Amino acid sequence: MNHRMFGKTGRRVSEIGLGTWQLGARWGDPFDEAKALEILQAGYECGIDLIDTADIYNNGGSERAIGKFLARHRDHFFVVTKCGRGLDPHTAEGYTPENTERFIDQSLERLGMEQLDLVLLHCPPSSVYQKDELFAGLDKLVQKGKIAHYGVSIEKVSEGLRAMEYPISAIEVIFNMFRLKPAEELFPAAQARQISILARVPLASGLLTGRYTKDTRFGQNDHRSYNRNGEAFDKGETFSGVDYEQGLRAVAELKKLFGTEDLIPYALRWILMQEAVSAVIPGASRPEQVRANVKAAQLPALSPEQMEGVRAIYDRYIRASVHPNW
Numbered sequence: 001m002n003h004r005m006f007g008k009t010g011r012r013v014s015e016i017g018l019g020t021w022q023l024g025a026r027w028g029d030p031f032d033e034a035k036a037l038e039i040l041q042a043g044y045e046c047g048i049d050l051i052d053t054a055d056i057y058n059n060g061g062s063e064r065a066i067g068k069f070l071a072r073h074r075d076h077f078f079v080v081t082k083c084g085r086g087l088d089p090h091t092a093e094g095y096t097p098e099n100t101e102r103f104i105d106q107s108l109e110r111l112g113m114e115q116l117d118l119v120l121l122h123c124p125p126s127s128v129y130q131k132d133e134l135f136a137g138l139d140k141l142v143q144k145g146k147i148a149h150y151g152v153s154i155e156k157v158s159e160g161l162r163a164m165e166y167p168i169s170a171i172e173v174i175f176n177m178f179r180l181k182p183a184e185e186l187f188p189a190a191q192a193r194q195i196s197i198l199a200r201v202p203l204a205s206g207l208l209t210g211r212y213t214k215d216t217r218f219g220q221n222d223h224r225s226y227n228r229n230g231e232a233f234d235k236g237e238t239f240s241g242v243d244y245e246q247g248l249r250a251v252a253e254l255k256k257l258f259g260t261e262d263l264i265p266y267a268l269r270w271i272l273m274q275e276a277v278s279a280v281i282p283g284a285s286r287p288e289q290v291r292a293n294v295k296a297a298q299l300p301a302l303s304p305e306q307m308e309g310v311r312a313i314y315d316r317y318i319r320a321s322v323h324p325n326w
């Protein structure tokens, strides 16, 4: 496993991390803690030392399972968690220093940590990136020692650029072969400020594995069934905002470009071609997926022709429906 510097933190992290939105279950299935611990163990054995979680994943179950696992491996892992989505309703007004501190206290307890390594605001409404008092409150939590670093998880590139006006350490953003805008407009500014980039939804919710067809069915409670048009949350979080059948057409072209049916290592290696990315965080619903995903770290650099080929496929199939929206 290769390691990369995580911006201002001075810490090096595995360039492939573990996303835990679906830890312990396929999306929508009941949470299974034993399965969650198996996935974490697989990550540990593969050399992963960065975990991405959030207070709301599996109603706190994801953080609790990670906390249990950390009891044995605390020094090994850099843990990224997020807060804010527990607000009901999820409005900008709810993003106050007091609520943030309350959420962070709860995460500290679930994770069994004395200090959180990195906390991200969890895709808040855009106007939150103008709340000076909120970011001042995060600075106070750093001074109190409850968090070591803070940052933002964003939907839109414009939000990341706005957030950089505060002393954030990291930005988590959707970045994959179906989402090229961050590389053009966000990464240069982030690099100039030593802000780390975490690339989320790297497989476009599994579409970029190359394993799905038009007949693939997802569970009723899986967002890949119920959020294709943004019915429950931002449409961009499901298949990266790409129309499913159009995505399949683009995937067929990517398979031809790389000469393989298994796109996973190429999809992840393509992301790691960007120097600004500190880590890519594929999610895994089974331990075998973790083991398959880390293989991308061994793949040699993609050629300029392959990089250009991906861009051409993006331009032809994806750009018009994605580029202006996020």
Ligand SMILES: NC(=O)c1ccc[n+]([C@@H]2O[C@H](COP(=O)([O-])OP(=O)(O)OC[C@H]3O[C@@H](n4cnc5c(N)ncnc54)[C@H](OP(=O)(O)O)[C@@H]3O)[C@@H](O)[C@H]2O)c1
Residues within 6 Å of the ligand: 018, 019, 020, 021, 022, 026, 027, 052, 053, 082, 122, 123, 153, 154, 172, 200, 201, 202, 203, 204, 205, 206, 207, 209, 211, 237, 264, 281, 282, 283, 284, 285, 286, 288, 289, 290, 292, 293
């Ligand atoms: N707002 C936010 O901040 C936010 C939003 C989204 C995600 N995230 C974070 O980013 C992480 C990654 O994003 P994501 O999980 O949404 O999308 P993703 O990583 O693009 O896709 C994950 C899904 O792809 C499939 N998959 C992964 N590895 C596979 C393999 N080796 N073989 C076959 N299928 C494989 C699995 O589908 P099955 O479940 O069908 O097995 C898995 O659930 C999340 O886990 C979470 O930590 C953050």
